[in-house]
Amino acid sequence: MKIPELLAPAGNFSKMKTAFHFGADAVYLGLKHFSLRNFAGNFSLEELEEAIRFAHNLDKKVYITLNMIPLSSDIKELSSILPAISKMEPDGVIVADPGVIALLRREAPNLKLHLSTQANTLNSESVSFWGDAGVKRIVLARELSVDQISDLVSKSKIELEVFIHGALCISYSGRCFLSLYMSGRDANRGECSQSCRWQYRVLEEAERKGEYFPIEEDDNGSYIFNSKDLCALPLLPELVSSGVHSLKIEGRMKSLHYVGITTDVYRRGLDILLNEGKAAFRMAVPQLIRELSRVSNRGFTTNFLKGKPQVDSYNFDECAVSNPYAFLGEIVEKNNGHILLHLKNTLRPGETIELCDRGFLREEVRVVSVMDTDENTLDFGRSGTIVRLNGNFQAGIGGLARK
Ligand code: SF4
Structure with missing residues (x-):
């Protein structure tokens, strides 16, 4: 059995150390200004150099997120820091924009390109298109079942990565203007205000002006877009069998506690699968899920991994985050x-x-x-x-x- 890479979020240096300590094989982290998590802390160029050195000394990997959808002015700035990034030899850079891909191929050809989930890759034609464009790994869209993922892996010549845990969007893998519209904060530039989790009270159909359809369910109102968090832990055996290259935990803005415990749980699950087999893993699932629910979460769903998400994938009553431990x-x-x-x-x-x-x-x-x-x-x-x-x-x- 080949165990995939376990990839954890690193919002800052200490979260990176914690992720490695608890068993991550690799981390992904953002540069100030250029990642899709502008409030995550992120790394300066000096910190990035130190982070890559630290990881490589442990024989671990670092992927840099450059996955914002840039304006021309951003491209200029990005171009100016490429020589420095290139020299640091990160293990990959995560990109979403075709212009950035072209720029990197031209000006930093040694960088290994990973295509962000923002590119919404769902089919084998897209996989081979991006492969031909020089991409070495694709972070698949979250809107795929395990069977569809297996099918893509069997047809792919490049590495594929899937999300296994963390917050979900109700939009297509993060392509969303709800936050920009509601709060002026652009999700496509790393500033999402999570407007999908706000309370919405009425629905109006375009042709029926002034006729409001109540969607309120109780005194708390109704949170119609509020997805529970992804938790693929029960499906680890199937994901491992799919041959996918990397299993990714979401959450660069989450706490040290979240990073450490979530990484520990998935590492434990993968170790049990490898060393003790599927039956032992199944026995361990309740304990592992219990442990995952001890860090901040909105309840869990397998999202699209078992087919179309059902009504229990959403939390319609409240948007509270459960955080039982301080x-x-x-x-x-x-x-x-x-x-x-x-x-x-x-x-x-x-x-x-x-x-x-x-x-x-x-x-x-x-x-x-x-x-x-x-x-x-x-x-x-x-x-x-x-x-x-x-x-x-x-x-x-x-x-x-x-x-
Ligand atoms: S507002 Fe919600 S759906 Fe839109 S990007 Fe933010 S988290 Fe995703």
Whole structure:
């Protein structure tokens, strides 16, 4: 059985380190100004160089997202940074625009082109068209079933990648003007305000002016466009058998906790499949899904992977994101008898917390006392500070804490 690459989002440097720590084979990340997640943090050119060096030292891969739909002025700016990017030798660049593809082929021919899901590739003719155009990998549109994906893989001469987890659009793989129309923020330039998740109350048919069809379902109104999140975990065996090259987790704007735990769960699922087989994997699915629901989510759907999404793929009642655990911080040092925790939240003595580390390690800990790094006892640990917890913990550096 050939296990596909596990590809995780890296909104910034520390999320990249966490993704690799928890088992990602590769990350995708954005350059400031040029990716479709303009609010994700993203990397400067200097940070990008460091990130690629860091990843390659671990024998991991970095793909750069250059998938905005650019104006002529953007093309000029992009052209000016291409020599620098080219020299860094990233493992791929994710593009969506034919002009950018032409530019990169001309000015940076050593860069391996990955076609973004924004190109909506759904059929083998498109796959071979883009292959002939110099594209080495296609991130398939999300509107495909596992059978259709298998069929495309069997006919494709280039690598194919599929999304397995994360937020979904109600538009065709992100091609949407709802956000631009409602809030002036252009989803095609990385600024989506998620207007599809807002509350909509009435529907008017064009020919029946002033005649409103109520679509309200209860006092909360109705969220007619509000898709649940993609979760392909139960379909991992079928996706692995399809021969697809890469499995992608969405979420460059999501937290360190999301990146670490989601990567850990899918790595665990793939390891079970490889080492223990499908029956053991099926047994593990409920536990793995439980763990996925401990990080921010809107409920789960397999979307198009099992055919046309059914009515239960949407959350019509509310757009609330479930986030049952508060992220506490990251373990930055471990010694005999203590760990240092970089806090992202308040920590008080007496609280029960959970330490999470790669390999699906979960460790419940009752905090007896919180100390600063000079071992002075604190009333509580403040977000942003580094605190010491005494004890012999299994989790190590790079592990995460939550409560
Ligand atoms: S508004 Fe919704 S459908 Fe449109 S791009 Fe944003 S998330 Fe996707």
